[in-house]
Amino acid sequence: MTRRKDFILEAEDVCKTFDGFKAISNLNFYMDEGELRTVIGPNGAGKTTFLDLITGRTKPDTGSIRFGREGIDLIRKNEYEIYRLGIGRKFQTPTVYTDHTVFENLLLSLEGSRGVFSALFSRVTSEQRDRIHEILKTIGLSARVDAKAGSLAHGQKQWLEIGMLLAQNARLLLVDEPAAGMTDEETAKTGELLLSLAGKHSIIVIEHDMVFVRQIASKVTVLHQGTILCEGTVDEVQANERVIEVYLGRKHSHN
């Protein structure tokens, strides 16, 4: 296959086995710059493992994962090097610094130097402060700026973690189940936020909530048993017989 120049992410023939269990098998995934892509799939389909592979948390057994126009090989890099290339990740369970204030959480996530010695003498500039307040407004946490992140409600922690990705100004955002534990209203607002970010950033969203998927999705990838079952619009995917069989069908039988 000839490489198209404008892929932000391309994964080819990726395999990953955990103790004989094939979490990812022969996965081929291509994504355009600025795209908002939703990845769905039943439990154990390999969604989170896929994000782990992109972010360097685990290494694939075979295959390649390349990032950006330059085609940077992500497999040889570790977590923080991959972050520094411009890939940010929101975890499935909200992962924020519980003992730090909301402000400090965002401050630690702002783009800038990551060195040990620069951290000794760095001071908060007024631009940084403005940027943090701008983000706080976006994620609706302005009133909680000095609250400890550990005291936030579950949904607010999710928003804070999304805010931390915004602070980072990443080229590719990997967002694992952003709507989990949110009210319908919060979910809709999260969807709007992600839509407003698409274009400027490339975003991969992993989600279970089909209403949410319908709200945000331009293109949906369905994962099943570690490989891509089909790709297309929400309607196409929902009409696909194999998808109905393995995913939606099973969901219907539960109801």
Next chain:
Amino acid sequence: MQKTISKGELIAVFIVALIAIVVVPCLNCFTPESSPFHISDFTINLWGEYCCYAILAITVDLLWGYTGLLSLGQCLFFSLGGYMMGMYLMRMIGSLGQYHMPIPDFLVFLGWTRLPVFWQPFSSFPFAMMMVVLLPGALAFVFGFLAFHSRIRGVYFSILTQALTYAACLLFFRNNILMGGNNGFTDFKFLLGFDTRTAATKRGLYIASALFLLIVYLGFKWLTATKLGKVQRAIRDSENRVLFSGYAAANFKLFVFVLACVVAGLAGALFVPQVGIINPDQMSTDKSLEAIVWVAVGGRGTLVGPIIGAIFVNALKSWATRAYPDYWLIILGGMFLLVVLFLPRGLVGLAEHTVALWKRSRRQPEDDPPEAPAETAATAASQIASK
């Protein structure tokens, strides 16, 4: 946004430091022994040791309370600093030892007639001080580099530090490394020309220890308020998030670990001339565990806590080992259990809690603000439930 140190705290620190560094030595020096205000040479010497223990405790807390690294080997670095100072002190004995030879007694006993090569530069105080910093620092760097870059975390890190300490302890028990074997170094006489056995030198060493404790306290206060300090606590709370925020967590941990070990080494170097002995017992594993108890009792994750804990537990030890010598370890263990079960934040946490309770009980009669929001929350909950 956040100030390094509040005004009230600064005043409190200043007052305590003034008493410890100026008033106490004056009471020792200028009051007659019959005076009720007199502080004996013995007490001054004891408090000098407490100050060194307090510094050791702060370094334990910088790692454990602030970075989530439970190091069971801080006494090793403390002892290494002590040994380096000890080598200098041994050289300063000159020919005044039992054997009246120009080399330390234990070397004579082992059959040496000339000074081993690696002992020779220790006649120089600047060289010895350099080694006080370099040896613990270099060991911490190598050990930390390997441990942190191999992603050894949590209890595995603790076990490794304990193993390292035990190995070093066994090594120092051996006579053939020419470090004094199980007797270690003792019978010191001079430090920079001052006789270490006189009251004036002991007072000087006490002042130096208290001053160094103050510097370490203020230095760490500043450090923990910097961005580095924030990253440090972030590593403690969520190391994954730190990695996925682009920080090389291993490098931050290494920096803090080396710093803590160097400071512990310096504390050990101040400790040895005051107690007059250093031997491998000082780096046995239970000494490191004792330092953990000081921090837990005082209050983990605060900088005052370890100081209070170290002084409180050691003062208790001084009293208990005289009054009930057989029961000291039971008292220590019992205290640790009590703190773990009932005082997760130690004495500092207890004090904060008491102050908060007192403030609330004073405020209660005038107006009842805590009651009101609780009520609305309860009604809201019942409304949701009824839906």
